Amino acid sequence: MIQVRGLTKTYRVPVRPPGLGGALRSLFSREFREVKAVRDLSFSIQPGERVGFLGPNGAGKTTTLKMLSGLLYPTSGELSVAGHVPQSRAPAFLQQITLVMGQKQQLLWDLPARESFELNRAMYGVERAAFRSTLDELVAMLRAEALLDKPVRNLSLGERMKCELIAALVHRPQVLFLDEPTIGLDVEMQVQVRQFVAEHNRETGATVLLTSHYMQDIAALTPRLLIIDQGTLRYDGSLDELSRRVAPERRIVVQQVLPELAGLGFAVTEGRMVATVPAAEANALIQRLLTLAPLVEFGVEVPPLEEVIARVFAEGRA
Amino acid sequence: MIRGFRMEVALALLRVSLLTAMQYRASFMAEILVGGLSAFGVAAPLFLVYARVSELQGWTLDQALLVTGFFLLYNAFVAGLIEPNLGAIVDGVRSGALDYLLIRPVDAQLLLSVRRVAPVAIWELVAGLIVVAVSLGRLGEPSVAAVALAALLFGCGLAATYGLWLMVICTSFWFVRVDNLRFLLGAVSDAGRWPVSVYGRGIRIALTTVIPVALVSSYPAMALLGRLDFSLVGGAVATAVAMLVASRMVLMRALRSYSSASS
Ligand SMILES: Nc1ncnc2c1ncn2[C@@H]1O[C@H](COP(=O)(O)OP(=O)(O)O)[C@@H](O)[C@H]1O
Ligand SMILES: [Mg+2]
Numbered sequence: 001m002i003q004v005r006g007l008t009k010t011y012r013v014p015v016r017p018p019g020l021g022g023a024l025r026s027l028f029s030r031e032f033r034e035v036k037a038v039r040d041l042s043f044s045i046q047p048g049e050r051v052g053f054l055g056p057n058g059a060g061k062t063t064t065l066k067m068l069s070g071l072l073y074p075t076s077g078e079l080s081v082a083g084h085v086p087q088s089r090a091p092a093f094l095q096q097i098t099l100v101m102g103q104k105q106q107l108l109w110d111l112p113a114r115e116s117f118e119l120n121r122a123m124y125g126v127e128r129a130a131f132r133s134t135l136d137e138l139v140a141m142l143r144a145e146a147l148l149d150k151p152v153r154n155l156s157l158g159e160r161m162k163c164e165l166i167a168a169l170v171h172r173p174q175v176l177f178l179d180e181p182t183i184g185l186d187v188e189m190q191v192q193v194r195q196f197v198a199e200h201n202r203e204t205g206a207t208v209l210l211t212s213h214y215m216q217d218i219a220a221l222t223p224r225l226l227i228i229d230q231g232t233l234r235y236d237g238s239l240d241e242l243s244r245r246v247a248p249e250r251r252i253v254v255q256q257v258l259p260e261l262a263g264l265g266f267a268v269t270e271g272r273m274v275a276t277v278p279a280a281e282a283n284a285l286i287q288r289l290l291t292l293a294p295l296v297e298f299g300v301e302v303p304p305l306e307e308v309i310a311r312v313f314a315e316g317r318a
Numbered sequence: 319m320i321r322g323f324r325m326e327v328a329l330a331l332l333r334v335s336l337l338t339a340m341q342y343r344a345s346f347m348a349e350i351l352v353g354g355l356s357a358f359g360v361a362a363p364l365f366l367v368y369a370r371v372s373e374l375q376g377w378t379l380d381q382a383l384l385v386t387g388f389f390l391l392y393n394a395f396v397a398g399l400i401e402p403n404l405g406a407i408v409d410g411v412r413s414g415a416l417d418y419l420l421i422r423p424v425d426a427q428l429l430l431s432v433r434r435v436a437p438v439a440i441w442e443l444v445a446g447l448i449v450v451a452v453s454l455g456r457l458g459e460p461s462v463a464a465v466a467l468a469a470l471l472f473g474c475g476l477a478a479t480y481g482l483w484l485m486v487i488c489t490s491f492w493f494v495r496v497d498n499l500r501f502l503l504g505a506v507s508d509a510g511r512w513p514v515s516v517y518g519r520g521i522r523i524a525l526t527t528v529i530p531v532a533l534v535s536s537y538p539a540m541a542l543l544g545r546l547d548f549s550l551v552g553g554a555v556a557t558a559v560a561m562l563v564a565s566r567m568v569l570m571r572a573l574r575s576y577s578s579a580s581s
Contacts, residue, residue, distance in 0.1 A: 071417055073574060091423035099421050106418040108334055110341040115334055122330035123422045123429075151341070 001175060001207045002045040002068065007077035009038040009063050009231075037063040039231040041077070045209065047174075050201050052222030053211040054309065060231040061211040062101075065177045068209070069099040082175055095124060098173040102180035105160065106167055107152045113163035114148045117170055124171035131170060138166045142196055158189030165196065176200075178210040182217055194220050215309070229313050242312070243302050250282040251275070251301040252289070258296065264288055327424050328432055335434045346437070353438035360393075360442075360511065361386050361449060375515045382513055383453040384539040388472060389511045390446030392534040395476055396483075396507070398439025403431050404487040416576060427569055431480075460542045468541035470551060474558035475534030479507075481561030482529065488565070488572040503529070510535040530557060 015031040038060040045051050053061050066072040067079060070086035070093065079086055084093035107116045121131045139145055142162045147155060155163065161181065168176075178197065182190040198221055201208050212218060218225055218239070225242060227235040235242055254261060254273040264285065266273040277285050282300060289298065302308075340346055364386055368379040377385075407430055410416040419429045454460065460468075486503055510531030514522050525532040533554060540546045 066417070069421055071420055071576075089420065094421055094423040097421070099417070101417065104414065104417060108338065110338050111334060115337060119330050119334055122324075122326045123424050125324065125326075125423075 001047040001049070001082060002043075002209065003078070003080040004044065004064075004068075005042050005078040007038055007041040007064070007067065007079060008036075008075045009060070009067060009072065010075045011035040011037055037231055038067070041228070041231075041233050043226060043233065043236055045207060047207055048201070048205045049224060050198075050208040050210070050222045051224045051226060052218035053209060053226050053228065054213065054215075054218050055211075055228040056213060056313070059228045061228060062179050063231075064228070065099065065179050065209070065211060069097055069177050070094065071099075095171060096173055097175045097177065098168040098171070099177045100164055100168045100179065100181050102161070102178075102183035105152075105164060107160065107163055109153050110151055112149045113152055113155075113167065116152070116163070116167050117148075120167055120170050126171055134170055134172060135166070138169055141199055142166065142192070158185050158192075161185060161189070161193060162196075165193070169200070172204065174206050176206055176208045176210075178208065180212055181210065182212065182214060190214070190216070197221055227309065227312055234312050234315075243308055244279070249276050250279050252277070252282065252285060252298060253301055254289070254293075254296055254298045256297070258293055260292060261289070264292065324424070328428065331429070331433045332435060335432075336437065339435065339437050349438040350441070353441040354445075356441075360390055360445070363511075375513065377513045377515070380453045380456045381539065381543060383449055384457070384542060385513050385535045386511055387446050387449035387451075387453060388538045389531075389535040390442045390449060391472070392446075392476065392479070392510065392531070394439045394442035394446060396479065396504075397442060398436050399432070399434075400480055400483050402434040402436045404483050406430075406434060407487050411576065420573065420576070426573055427566060430569075431484075454542065457543070460544065463548075464542050464544055467546060467548060467551070468538035471541055471546075471554050472534055472538040474554040475530055475532075475537070477558040478530040478533060478561040481558075481565035484565040485561075485568050488568045507531045513539070527557060530561075533557065 011034070012032040013035055015033050041060075041064060053064070055061050063072065067074050068081055068086055070089045073087045082093060082096045084090055084096075086093060086097075107113055108119070117131075117135060121128075126134070139148065142165065144159075144162045144166065147159050147163055152160060152163065165181070176197075181197070182193050185193065194217060197208060197210065200206070208222070210217065210222060223238060225235065225237065225239055226233060227242075237245075252266075252275050254266060257268055257271060257273055258266075261273050261275075264275065265277070266275040275285065286298075286300075289296065361383065364379065364382055367374065368382070372378065374382060407416070410419070416430075419433075420426055422429060483503065506529050509517070509521070509525060514525055514532040514536035517525065522532070526537070537546065537550070537554070
């Protein structure tokens, strides 16, 4: 569904020397600074996949999504989405995709969201009957009945995002590009948006590429993960695989303090005893733990996601 | 070349822009009131001048009023459609708000050109129609051919004006700040309220070709007065087509280099 090969985007940003003199000079000779936002990115995504695009601010996520949706011309590299070259912006291509940007809005600010939906219906040439049933479906999934007739400016951020999602989906796109759709939302709303995206993907089989810097979005929503940092792809695979590869150790946590465990390498932290060992040795340690204290309550932990990903970035930058 | 144009889309866009304008009822009413006063005020300088002279470069008051009438109609078009839409492009470029327009399967030029209307322009439309009707009433009815010629010239003039504005606005994709250029354009266009023959030769040529405001005011008036024949039509159509084609090319070029604002 999506093929990306050697994708690179370099922005040329005019440099303005400070002050009036500088402004005058820049009228005649404009200097440019190059910002390499995306460098030599390659990946491909199958129809119906849900993929999370993770990276810190400025990593190049938005730039990549904009190129995939045809808004920006790549500096170099090859792109194919739903069988089209995005930057030609052919109507047949645009009919099949949608883009939701958490930090921008497409809804008409002063009018009820319903008007924006109707406008999109006209622009995408959706038949009225099909439009009505799609709308009913989306509204039911998002529990947004009460929101449609209020001016958008009177909606809360979370309510607005629900309407943004509806507006973006009335034409039943095959490919969804979601750029930080949960940004700024409270936890409850984040959960609702995630559930909606998952359910929509199950029902329609559309391909989803979602960017976020919330780990929970990725953990809950996308079986496959692309990690990007400084415009470069650092990882492509599943979350489990990532933990295994980058975090090969396990943490064994005993819920009480037993001094005799010190000999096995356990140390006391916050009223518990913790030992960190390579994953391969975890089982052996547990056996020894159980022979020493058969009734002890314990758990095995994988290091937290944040830590794992921080390590990916550290590796890439080193 | 123009892909995805549908009447349905144009109507839907007009609908939301009208609804938006009416959302703020107080300012809507105030605008309408002020617009009405200023629209009818456009003819005032003319009366001041003709209080002293009875003829200006071969134009009587009634004939000059005809020019003013067309100038008002032209202003209605600029203030009602061109200015709000093309002006919004500049903001869109600066804020990156064009993103959501450019992903629609509809011709970008259509979306950029008719997504807003300023209802206040209705006054200039009304005032223009009244002024044209009154002065024609005093001058006598023109022939059908004269009316057709006037309409054709006026239409070409509007098309050329639109093209010119679009090209000026498109420079915002490269230089981002063009407000001043817009004001300059507005100020120069104001020259159209006087019969073009009051100006010197150089300015006259500029007002018919470079900034084709004479094409929408003086020429249609001259057509109605029977002072022009169809030999002008070729030039007018050529100007309009050239402006439309050139501006479309510039717009497409500009959209290519649009790099939406960060975030
Ligand atoms: N329109 C633009 N012009 C110049 N530089 C930009 C523009 N948009 C983004 N950038 C730069 O490109 C890099 C990647 O930005 P972006 O794709 O927005 O990252 P992310 O979405 O991962 O936070 C950043 O360094 C950013 O400053
Ligand atoms: Mg971003």
